[in-house]
Amino acid sequence: MKIYIFSMLPVYYSLAIGSLTHYRGKLFSYLAIVFLGLFAALRGSVGTDTVAYEDIFSLLRVPFGFPGYEPGFSLVIWFLALFIQSDEILVRIVSVIFTILLLIYVRRSNSDELFFVIAFFLPMFFFQYSMNVLRIGLASILILLAFQYYTRQKFYLWLLFSVLGVAFHFSAIFLFILVCIMSKIFSPRHVVYMVAFFPPLIFALLLSAESILPRIFLYSEMRSPSQFSGFSLLFVMFPILLAVLVSGLSYADRLFFVVINTFLAVALIFLSSYSYAGLRLLNLLLLAAPISLVILKKANFLNLNPKSKICFIVAGLLGFIFNMRGFLSTAEVGDSPFIPYEFLIK
Numbered sequence: 001m002k003i004y005i006f007s008m009l010p011v012y013y014s015l016a017i018g019s020l021t022h023y024r025g026k027l028f029s030y031l032a033i034v035f036l037g038l039f040a041a042l043r044g045s046v047g048t049d050t051v052a053y054e055d056i057f058s059l060l061r062v063p064f065g066f067p068g069y070e071p072g073f074s075l076v077i078w079f080l081a082l083f084i085q086s087d088e089i090l091v092r093i094v095s096v097i098f099t100i101l102l103l104i105y106v107r108r109s110n111s112d113e114l115f116f117v118i119a120f121f122l123p124m125f126f127f128q129y130s131m132n133v134l135r136i137g138l139a140s141i142l143i144l145l146a147f148q149y150y151t152r153q154k155f156y157l158w159l160l161f162s163v164l165g166v167a168f169h170f171s172a173i174f175l176f177i178l179v180c181i182m183s184k185i186f187s188p189r190h191v192v193y194m195v196a197f198f199p200p201l202i203f204a205l206l207l208s209a210e211s212i213l214p215r216i217f218l219y220s221e222m223r224s225p226s227q228f229s230g231f232s233l234l235f236v237m238f239p240i241l242l243a244v245l246v247s248g249l250s251y252a253d254r255l256f257f258v259v260i261n262t263f264l265a266v267a268l269i270f271l272s273s274y275s276y277a278g279l280r281l282l283n284l285l286l287l288a289a290p291i292s293l294v295i296l297k298k299a300n301f302l303n304l305n306p307k308s309k310i311c312f313i314v315a316g317l318l319g320f321i322f323n324m325r326g327f328l329s330t331a332e333v334g335d336s337p338f339i340p341y342e343f344l345i346k
Contacts, residue, residue, distance in 0.1 A: 001324055003039070003341045004127065008320060010035045011122050015313070018118070029106055029118055036122065037099030040130035041092045044342040047131030051335040053094075054087040072167025073135050092344065094138070095130045101141045102126075108148055112294045112304045119312040120290050124236065124319030127338070136280075139169035140287060147179055147291065151298055175284045178264075182257055182292035183299070230272040232322040233282050236315050237265055240289045243311035247293065248302055257296070261289050290315070 014028035045051055060069065060077040077090070084090045106117055129137025146161035165172040179185075244257045264285055272278025290312060297304060304312070327338035 001328060001339055004324060004327070004338075007036055007039045008123060011118060015118050018115070019309075024111070026106060026109075026114065029114060030103060032118070032122070033099060033103055033106065036126050037096065037102075037130070039341075040095040040099065040127075042343050042345070043092070043095075043131060044344045045336040046338060046341050047127075047336055048330070048334060048338065049132050049134070049336070050091060053091050053134055057081065057087045057090050070135065070167055070169055072164060073138070073169070076168075088344065091134070094134050098130045098134070098137050098141060101138070101145065105141060105145055105148060108145075110298070112297065113148065113291075115304060115309060115312065116290055116294050119309065120316040120319070121287075123316035124323070125287065127323060131338070135169040136171065139165045139172040140175060140284075142168060143172050143175050143179070144291060146176075147183075147295060150185070151295055171280060171284060174281055175288055178285060178288035179292050179295070182260060182288060183295040184253070184256075230269050230279050230282050232325075233279075233286055234265060234269065236319045236322065237261065237286060237289065239311040239315040239318070240286070240293070243290070243304075243308040243315075244293055246305070246307040246311070247297060248305055249296065249300060253296065253300075257289075257293070261285070286319075 010028070010032035014032045017023050017028050043050070056069070057077055060074050061081040062078070077094075080090055080093060084093060102117070106114060109117065125137075125140070129140060142161050142165035146158050146165060149155075149157040149161060162172075162176050165176065241258050241261060244254055244261075247254065249257075265282065268278045268282040268285060270278070272282060293308070294304065330337050331339040
């Protein structure tokens with residue numbers, strides 16, 4: 001566990017530099033992300049699904065030859081496999097791609113988006129998205145890039161990256177819809193673009209139709225580790241909702257945001273007591289809420305205030321602590337646990 005704490009030190013150093021000094025550059029943020037990316041790229045059999053992905057990639061060397069995986073992800077792996085013979089290396093290359101996409105997001109970010117990444121996204125999601133659930137990780141960062149284009153009023157790129165995100169993991173539809181609802185993207189012009197989102201989405205769904213129903217049945221049959229699974233995520237959600245309450249948004253916006261998130265969190269906690277799908281969706285809700293707040297504040301010509309920023313820091317720190325607890329609880333369990341960490345080249 002010490003190596004994960006060590007790898008997170010540059011993140012909080014970058015956060016301290018940005019918060020306590022007048023420095024407004026992104027150099028320390030880049031360095032922190034690259035440092036984390038090295039740990040993801042150089043890992044050995046580390047990350048719950050790492051060995052499983054190595055086996056899957058050997059099957060995906062035939063394009064669309066293995067049902068059950070999204071067309072965008074399958075096509076990218078097939079293309080990379082033309083040049084990379086080792087499945088072990090190929091898995092680590094995907095971690096590198098995730099890190100590069102995250103660096104692109106930071107390169108284009110404004111101050112609030114950057115703060116969201118450093119204070120919350122990295123502590124909460126980086127290890128899981130770069131070393132475990134690779135498809136969801138790539139899909140999520142593509143959706144984040146999509147909404148970054150939306151805030152710059154580049155709506156065609158917003159649509160394109162949203163479709164790409166769904167093509168890497170179908171659950172990104174849920175993330176896309178959540179951010180649209182919580183960010184109040186309801187104007188007629190935006191609805192037209194969202195309608196345009198559906199033809200390529202339907203095409204992707206038809207292309208993978210034979211894999212979708214088995215996936216639904218699989219998740220419905222998978223059980224959460226315990227009936228209390230997901231409750232730790234509620235502790236992470238609480239400071240995010242507190243950030244909304246102290247955000248300076250209108251009373252109507254704050255009420256809408258808190259009610260929607262509370263209702264969905266309770267519903268997904270109930271679902272997670274019966275199915276693992278509830279945990280997956282709850283994680284996506286936890287990603288959607290803070291970035292939606294950033295988008296909503298930008299739409300209202302506001303920036304994150306110090307109180308909201310403190311809430312983001314607390315939420316990210318709680319997420320990191322609960323991740324470490326999860327890593328410890330599965331130490332030396334399975335083919336590629338998070339603990340102990342080992343390098344690919346020993």
